[in-house]
Amino acid sequence: MTQPLPHDDAKHDGSKRHSLECMLWAGTGLLWTVVGGVPRSALIGSAQAQTPGGGFSFAQVSDSHLGFSTPLYSDVAATTAEAIAQLKSGPAPSLVLHTGDVTHLSRPAEFDAAQQIFGTSGLEIHYVPGEHDVIDDDGKGFYERFGRGAGPAGWYSFDAGGVHFIGLNNVMNLRAGGLGQLGAEQLRFLEQDLRDRSASLPIVLFAHIPLWTVHAPWGWGTQDAEQALGLLARFGSVTILNGHIHQIIQKVEGQIAFHTARSTAFPQPAPGSTPSPGPVRDLPAGRLHSVLGVTRISRVEGRAPLAIIDTPLGA
Amino acid sequence: MTAKPWCRRSLIAGWGIVLAFSAKRTEAATATIVIDDYLFMPAELRVSIGTTVVWENRDSSPHNVLSVADPRVFRSRAMATGERFEFTFAAPGTYGYFCGLHPHMQGFVVVE
Numbered sequence: 001m002t003q004p005l006p007h008d009d010a011k012h013d014g015s016k017r018h019s020l021e022c023m024l025w026a027g028t029g030l031l032w033t034v035v036g037g038v039p040r041s042a043l044i045g046s047a048q049a050q051t052p053g054g055g056f057s058f059a060q061v062s063d064s065h066l067g068f069s070t071p072l073y074s075d076v077a078a079t080t081a082e083a084i085a086q087l088k089s090g091p092a093p094s095l096v097l098h099t100g101d102v103t104h105l106s107r108p109a110e111f112d113a114a115q116q117i118f119g120t121s122g123l124e125i126h127y128v129p130g131e132h133d134v135i136d137d138d139g140k141g142f143y144e145r146f147g148r149g150a151g152p153a154g155w156y157s158f159d160a161g162g163v164h165f166i167g168l169n170n171v172m173n174l175r176a177g178g179l180g181q182l183g184a185e186q187l188r189f190l191e192q193d194l195r196d197r198s199a200s201l202p203i204v205l206f207a208h209i210p211l212w213t214v215h216a217p218w219g220w221g222t223q224d225a226e227q228a229l230g231l232l233a234r235f236g237s238v239t240i241l242n243g244h245i246h247q248i249i250q251k252v253e254g255q256i257a258f259h260t261a262r263s264t265a266f267p268q269p270a271p272g273s274t275p276s277p278g279p280v281r282d283l284p285a286g287r288l289h290s291v292l293g294v295t296r297i298s299r300v301e302g303r304a305p306l307a308i309i310d311t312p313l314g315a
Numbered sequence: 316m317t318a319k320p321w322c323r324r325s326l327i328a329g330w331g332i333v334l335a336f337s338a339k340r341t342e343a344a345t346a347t348i349v350i351d352d353y354l355f356m357p358a359e360l361r362v363s364i365g366t367t368v369v370w371e372n373r374d375s376s377p378h379n380v381l382s383v384a385d386p387r388v389f390r391s392r393a394m395a396t397g398e399r400f401e402f403t404f405a406a407p408g409t410y411g412y413f414c415g416l417h418p419h420m421q422g423f424v425v426v427e
């Protein structure tokens with residue numbers, strides 16, 4: 001049984017957001033509830049990994065990297081299809097968020113493969129792009145196929161199940177040595193989008209690159225995330241879902257809960273644990289299904305908490 | 316399982332030698348920058364005017380090459396494993412570049 005690393009959940013003062021450091025979590029499953037603004041987390045066994053309660057639930061899928069292939073990760077289309085099948089085998093989520101890197105190289109055949117797997121799934125899927133989806137054409141191919149509901153620059157919001165969802169794009173115009181960025185125009189959109197909303201409305205914000213600095217030397221963070229978080233500070237329940245780093249890392253800062261998802265294609269090393277962030281090279285045989293997976297999130301009715309469960313594709 | 320990191324480390328030591336060698340002024344008309352394990356090697360390359368620099372991606376991950384200048388002096392498409400990009404430097408100067416997919420990957424070419 002893996003153990004979570006020591007962390008400081010629920011001890012943060014909501015008024016202080018000065019140290020957005022990373023927190024590692026290594027586990028087979030994670031149940032995470034936010035009750036009355038006080039987040040709590042607990043490791044759960046896979047036997048318990050079921051959507052708690054009834055009502056509204058949604059799922060997160062990330063980093064399918066269709067088109068990627070190495071001997072160790074030789075069929076990412078198959079593992080991604082497995083992830084979708086797993087989602088459909090349980091209580092069907094009301095909707096699915098794909099947090100980017102749908103494809104590996106933004107190539108037409110890869111977008112076709114994505115439509116084959118996601119488009120025919122029967123699931124309602126909302127996408128934001130990863131940097132691998134906007135290569136060479138500034139995202140034109142991606143937005144044509146997966147930009148439904150989004151403006152031309154890829155950001156949008158919608159309401160479902162009593163939750164306000166906001167999809168952001170932090171993968172454009174990355175600068176040398178820099179992190180992800182939202183940019184002034186997108187921050188203005190966020191400000192206007194939130195302005196007239198009640199502070200008691202649960203917010204789920206999703207974007208590809210983490211909105212806190214997980215590991216700056218690898219570019220795992222968003223340089224103007226602080227400004228976005230400032231706009232969210234008055235809300236009582238904020239859940240931020242990201243991908244990009246192909247592993248589960250979660251953190252709680254005041255009323256804001258951060259969570260990154262596993263990939264459905266290949267795992268990446270823990271921040272700074274190897275010379276480069278390239279795919280894990282020494283994965284023991286037979287462990288692939290334990291390092292790929294999906295995330296389910298439920299809104300537990302009545303108390304406005306969200307519960308998050310990460311489920312690997314297998315043990 | 317434990318052999319791999321050591322294997323990796325010795326490779327990196329090998330690249331160090333390549334870097335020291337290539338950092339010397341290159342008189343040939345072409346010079347190569349190898350991309351592997353999220354690194355440009357050598358990260359600093361000195362060439363004479365008229366040299367064609369070839370970036371070759373040997374990594375399992377895709378990378379591209381974007382000059383940092385505004386407007387950009389050169390810009391490759393994303394290179395999958397085994398793909399290359401070349402640019403001929405006609406004017407002296409220091410040309411910084413980076414990977415648009417992994418912006419922490421940086422290098423520069425000095426043209427003299």
Ligand SMILES: [Cu+2]
Pocket residue numbers: 353377378379414415416417420
């Ligand atoms: Cu790169």
